[in-house]
Amino acid sequence: MTSASDAVSQTLHYLQRASIVLTEQERQRIEIAGFGLNDPASGLQLLTYVNSPRYCAKELVLFPRQTCPEHLHPPFDGTPGKQETFRCRWGEVYLFVDDDSLTPNDAGGEPVCRVPPGSEAWYGCTRYILLRPGEQYTIAPNTRHWFQAGEQGAVVSEFSSESRDELDIFTDPRINRLAGIISDSTALADLS
Secondary structure, three states: OOOHHHHHHHHHHHHHHOOOOOOHHHHHOOEEEOOOOOOOOEOEEEEEEEEOOOOEEEEEEEOOOOEEEEEEOOOEOOEOOOOEEEEEEEEEEEEEEOOOOOEEOOOOOOOOOOOOOOOHHHOOOOEEEEEOOOOEEEEOOOOOEEEEEEEEEEEEEEEEOOOOHHHOEEOOOOOOOOOOEEOOHHHHHOOO
């Protein structure tokens, strides 16, 4: 990606391929989350439809082999933390979770996913589930996880309890969840 407007344009294209229709207001709210890493291999694009104390709904878009870094959603305000269900809408996503029932990354001899170079020390989850369109997985609160798109990229719908991004705990200390977020209409204005 060379610019925010390119990332937004590509995100809209992926959502269209997944047959997800957005209002103009929703198009204006697409966020580009870089986590302060300045690495296009790490990050994701997202749209939050609703986020309230009772529930949250989002679309997550990952470009080919793009990775959302390892993190967890801790308890807060008397809650156990965010519980979330990922449902793949388009493409493929490898979801790595602290869950011993899942497949080891290197079960076939070679890893199916590789973390972004230079970040290997910050990824401890080594078991995954591959989600294809129509498949889903629910992540328990306070559980480490990370995810990476397949070769085509991926669109994932997230349904969860309340999302408090500022409380997320990333295993990589270089990450600032709220750094590098672009969320304004300027990127879309650049497209016209």
